[in-house]
Each structure stands twice: as C-alpha cells, then as structure tokens.
Amino acid sequence: MTTILMKAIDNFFQCSLQKAAGFVFALSVSFALLTSFASAQGVVLRLQDSDGEPVVEAVMELLSDSASSSTSTALQEVEIDQRDKEFIPSVTTVVAGGSASFPNSDDILHHVYSFSPAKTFDTPLYGSDLDSQYREVFDVPGVIEIGCNIHDWMLAYIYVGQSELMAISDEQGVVSLTGMAPGSYTLRVWHSRLDAPQNYMEQEVIIEAGRTAELEMTIELARDRRVRRAPSANRKRYR
Numbered sequence: 273m274t275t276i277l278m279k280a281i282d283n284f285f286q287c288s289l290q291k292a293a294g295f296v297f298a299l300s301v302s303f304a305l306l307t308s309f310a311s312a313q314g315v316v317l318r319l320q321d322s323d324g325e326p327v328v329e330a331v332m333e334l335l336s337d338s339a340s341s342s343t344s345t346a347l348q349e350v351e352i353d354q355r356d357k358e359f360i361p362s363v364t365t366v367v368a369g370g371s372a373s374f375p376n377s378d379d380i381l382h383h384v385y386s387f388s389p390a391k392t393f394d395t396p397l398y399g400s401d402l403d404s405q406y407r408e409v410f411d412v413p414g415v416i417e418i419g420c421n422i423h424d425w426m427l428a429y430i431y432v433g434q435s436e437l438m439a440i441s442d443e444q445g446v447v448s449l450t451g452m453a454p455g456s457y458t459l460r461v462w463h464s465r466l467d468a469p470q471n472y473m474e475q476e477v478i479i480e481a482g483r484t485a486e487l488e489m490t491i492e493l494a495r496d497r498r499v500r501r502a503p504s505a506n507r508k509r510y511r
Contacts, residue, residue: 314450315477315485319441319461321493326445329363330463330491334437334477336455351375352418352428354382357501359418359428363464365438366410372430373407374418376400383421390414390432397422415462415471425501429464454481467492 315334319327348370353360355377366372374384374395381397390412398406410416410432420426431438437457441447457479462472468491477485 312450312482313452313454313479313484314448315452315459315479315487316446316448317441317459317461318486318488319445319447320488320490322490326441326443327463327491327493328441328443328445330441330445330447330461330466331363331365331431331433332439332441332447332449333431333433333435333460333462334449334452334479335434335458335460349373350430352430353377354384354420354426357420357423357426359420359426362428363431363440364428365431365433365440367436367438368413368432368434369409369411370432371407371409376402381422382426384418385421386416386418388414388416391416415464417464424499427498431462450484452479454479459487461489461491463491463493465493465496467494 315332317332319330321327348367350364350366350370350372351374352364352372353375357378357380364372374382376382376399379400381399383395383397384406385394386392391408391410391414393408395406410430413432413434416430416432418428418430437449437452439447439449455478457477458474459477460472460474462470464471466472473489473491475489477487479485
C-alpha cells in the first residue's frame with residue numbers, strides 16, 4: 273500500500289513539473305513574439321532629385337519629444353579616415369555629445385579644420401604617427417563641414433543629431449530605420465546640396481505599431497560647387 277501511494281505522489285509531481293515547464297515555455301514564446309512585434313515598426317524613405325535620380329548620402333533623422341539622447345556607442349564615437357587624400361566616409365552621423373577621430377592613413381601630412389558655427393576646430397599638420405591624438409567632441413546638434421588646409425578638394429560632413437534615430441541613404445537613394453517606438457515624429461532630411469534653408473526639409477510622419485511607413489520624397493539639389501581634384505594629379509605627390 274505504501275509503495276502504491278509513493279508512486280502516485282511521484283506521478284503527481286512529475287505531471288505538475290511538466291505542466292509548469294510547458295507554461296514557462298509558452299510565456300517565453302509569447303514574450304518573444306511580443307518583443308518582435310514591438311520592434312517591427314519602422315520607416316523606409318526613397319529619395320530622388322528633380323531628374324528622378326537617387327539622392328545618395330542624405331541623412332534622415334526622426335525627431336520627437338521621446339527620442340532623447342542616444343546610449344548607443346556606435347553613434348557616439350565615429351572615425352573619419354584620410355586615405356588617398358580623401359575623407360572616408362564623406363558623410364557621417366554622430367549623436368550630440370559624441371566624438372570623431374581623424375586617422376591619417378596616407379604617407380603624407382594632413383591638416384583637418386572646420387569653421388562651422390556648430391563646431392570650430394583646427395588641428396596642426398600631422399601624419400600617421402600622431403593621428404591618434406586628434407579627437408573632437410561635438411556637443412551641439414548641427415552640421416560640421418570639415419576640410420584639409422593642404423588639399424582643397426578634401427571635404428566631408430559630420431551630421432550631429434539630437435537622437436540616435438538617424439541613417440544615411442544608399443546608392444539607390446533608400447534610407448531606413450526600424451525599432452523606434454510607435455508615435456508621431458518629425459522626419460528631417462538633410463543633404464549638403466539640398467536647396468533649402470540650412471540644407472534640410474521636414475515633414476510629419478506617423479509610425480504605427482508593427483507597420484513600416486514607406487515614403488517617397490523628391491528634393492531639389494543645388495549645383496555642386498566643390499573644388500574638383502585634377503584628374504592628372506599625381507597621387508604619389510603631396511598634392
């Protein structure tokens with residue numbers, strides 16, 4: 273009789289444990305589905321100019337009261353290299369309060385500077401042996417235009433954003449963001465040649481839970497007036 277009772281008790285506990293494990297698994301799956309659903313919303317923007325050509329290297333930023341300063345280190349510390357007498361990349365995004373370094377991968381000296389209102393700085397001439405010493409912090413949102421005092425055609429832009437909700441358009445003129453909270457946002461588009469005050473345009477956009485907002489925008493680009501590098505320039509020489 274005692275043996276039968278013990279087996280009954282054991283079977284009861286085994287059954288209870290299996291049910292409990294199944295319940296925990298179901299909760300885990302439900303939580304994972306809810307998390308996936310919550311992060312599924314986003315926005316895709318296709319940019320073209322007045323000729324129907326894709327607009328490359330435009331910055332899209334989503335602004336809202338809840339889109340506060342970023343905690344993402346990917347947007348707080350960036351690097352703009354100098355290779356073959358060019359800045360690589362030519363457009364970079366960083367959150368206000370973040371920083372940028374300017375390594376010199378060339379075998380010649382460079383002199384990086386900016387006179388932009390949001391940040392003015394001026395490095396001395398330096399080579400690859402000293403490039404780790406030069407890092408600038410960008411506290412104020414805005415656009416920083418940087419150049420090289422030795423090579424006039426070298427030009428790049430640092431877009432200092434108010435939040436981490438930023439991305440840069442690709443070769444097809446497409447820029448996308450995902451994972452933001454649902455709600456109302458101001459969508460800002462900046463391009464170095466956008467023919468508008470401060471080179472940006474804005475429009476309101478509603479991000480719905482679990483849905484991707486697909487937008488198209490045609491922007492007017494001003495003429496490119498950058499100093500051109502001479503095609504016959506000897507890349508081994510200082511200029």
